[in-house]
Amino acid sequence: MKAKKHLGQHFLKSSSALKKIVDVAAVTSNDTILEIGPGTGALTELLLVTAKKVIAIEKDRELIPLLEEKFAKEIAAGKLQLLEADILTFDPSLFRPGLKSYKLVANIPYYITGAIIEKFLSTACQPALMVLLIQKEVAERIIARDGKESILSTAVKAYGKPKIIAKVPPGAFVPPPTVDSAILSIEGISRDFFVSPRHSSGEAEAGCDEKLFFAVMKSIFGKKRKQIGGSLAEFLQNKDLALSALAKAGIDTKTRPEDIDLQTWKKLIQAVGK
Numbered sequence: 001m002k003a004k005k006h007l008g009q010h011f012l013k014s015s016s017a018l019k020k021i022v023d024v025a026a027v028t029s030n031d032t033i034l035e036i037g038p039g040t041g042a043l044t045e046l047l048l049v050t051a052k053k054v055i056a057i058e059k060d061r062e063l064i065p066l067l068e069e070k071f072a073k074e075i076a077a078g079k080l081q082l083l084e085a086d087i088l089t090f091d092p093s094l095f096r097p098g099l100k101s102y103k104l105v106a107n108i109p110y111y112i113t114g115a116i117i118e119k120f121l122s123t124a125c126q127p128a129l130m131v132l133l134i135q136k137e138v139a140e141r142i143i144a145r146d147g148k149e150s151i152l153s154t155a156v157k158a159y160g161k162p163k164i165i166a167k168v169p170p171g172a173f174v175p176p177p178t179v180d181s182a183i184l185s186i187e188g189i190s191r192d193f194f195v196s197p198r199h200s201s202g203e204a205e206a207g208c209d210e211k212l213f214f215a216v217m218k219s220i221f222g223k224k225r226k227q228i229g230g231s232l233a234e235f236l237q238n239k240d241l242a243l244s245a246l247a248k249a250g251i252d253t254k255t256r257p258e259d260i261d262l263q264t265w266k267k268l269i270q271a272v273g274k
Helices: 015-025 042-050 061-070 072-076 110-122 136-142 151-159 210-221 228-236 239-249 262-273
Strands: 032-036 053-058 080-084 103-107 129-135 161-168 181-187
Touching (some): 015 129, 015 161, 032 042, 072 080, 110 151, 136 151, 136 161, 228 239
Parallel strands (some): 103 129
Antiparallel strands (some): 129 181
């Protein structure tokens, strides 16, 4: 099956990379796995060895018959559910009734990496874990390897703990991409950052408003060359309120957004929301 460039298809052929993805996902016989873009089924095959069930979402209509033939027994047994759909319009809550959790494991199209990550971190039906094969440069941006945060890295860290597991070279794919790739895991996915749970003592940590968090982030990172004092004043349309909020969060007005860590952002959103 020839890969389609317009769908961002690069089929993973490396047995070591495939095994690494499954190992990092720590797949057990109790797990339901959501796989995006199974392609020719190389990763699907390994996931089915251990997983209780795999739900594979494939947009390419021409790949469906190939997958149906290859996994006819697993589909008949109910171990594999193959759906022809666009992951960006797919609603994960459709298969959630009665399901306590699931893991998202996939070699995803690089051109929609940000959209996929945003969709599944912000959905009401969050996965417990995400293990994704993505462009290495994007993975490094998510963990802020250069020490500079972005709206993507900050958003991901608000929901979970991202970690680069391994680099995957172009030769591991057919056809090979023009860039290096990396396996990225995002563990501990939850909304605790926004609505913190109560401690055993009965006390609850202060959370912050999720919608306000992203509204402020998008506005300020959209003007990232500016110092935060001016950017926040523009967003709030009130310089005095901006200065007060920054003071409460302990942020200098000349600070740039890429130099602010997650907990400091939380303090700022709490101050803005009061």
